[in-house]
Amino acid sequence: MPERVEIVPYDAAWPAHFREIAARLKTLLGDRVLDIQHIGSTSIPGMAAKPLIDIDVIMPAAADVIDACPLMEAAGYEPRGNRYDADIFAFMKRTPTRRQRVYLCPEGHATHHRRIQFRDYLRTHPQAAAEYQALKLKLAEAFEYDGDGYTAAKAAFVNDVVARARKR
Template identity: 55%
Template sequence: MRKFQRKRASESWPVGCAALWWEKMMSHDPVELVPYDPQWPQAFRRIRGRLLVLLPQALSIDHIGSTSIAGMTAKPLIDIDIVLPSLGHIEAATDVLLAEGYEPRGNRYDDEVWAFLSRGLVPRERVYLCPAGNGTHRNRLAFRDHLIAHPEAAAEYAALKRRLAGEFTMDGDGYTAHKREFVDAIVARALADDR
């Protein structure tokens, strides 16, 4: 039986998946931003319905990332968090996603969140599996909800994304890393507002 409790991505993936994950993580796809597409919410609802059939044990399936924020410039990629009852449910859900053709992208940040990317679907999907109570999932929802409620913060984030996409055209890791300070500040503000 595979173990998903271990932290390092290279130790927590099925045999063969770790190598595929590493190969995919080392490829350098361009950072492509597009204007907001009003079809993204509908695409999410369709994807969510399909995922609920595949993973009926899911506690929630949430649209996260920039495509979940009306008007936001974004990568043409629907980001989705799937919250499962516990870490013990990750393995079975992984098997389902792999059987559906999703590519494993690993647990890059040792945060009990496993990423998968759709192959050949339009729009592309990046699906994350995480257990209930996961801090990364909580932070993603806080960030999304804060930007939806504060259009000025959303506009500032969109401008930052456009600038960084120009600077890090072929470096997705650099693009993401340089957004971190802004994202962390918004999450801290959002979580403080919830208290």
């Protein structure tokens, strides 16, 4: 059965959850980790979001990403493949108190850079953040059990924000 697209009010505990997860990932993956970034709506203060912490883990090269995949699986992360871009592998972990989606990314990857541009723009442009939140709430209703449709329906807005961010 498809999972429900659920948007919940902002939780002030999300940044702390990210820090806890990031520390565990750093221990798990070791020196291959160059950076760990909180991405997605839970990384934007005040933003309603899916109750899911999204994380990009930056590694030196695509080979490091591939080498890290078995470590993620052994630690209980469900492999989700590279659905969005070559060289980026996604993993999901569900616990009783929180869910997390981790993307292993090679350094310099354009997708990671776009995610950071989007996040940072919304953090510094409250009107754009409010528009995005309203869109997410509307789309969560329209695509209640269609996560891929929900994500696809946000693409034009996301692309527009990234384009604005690049002009800054």
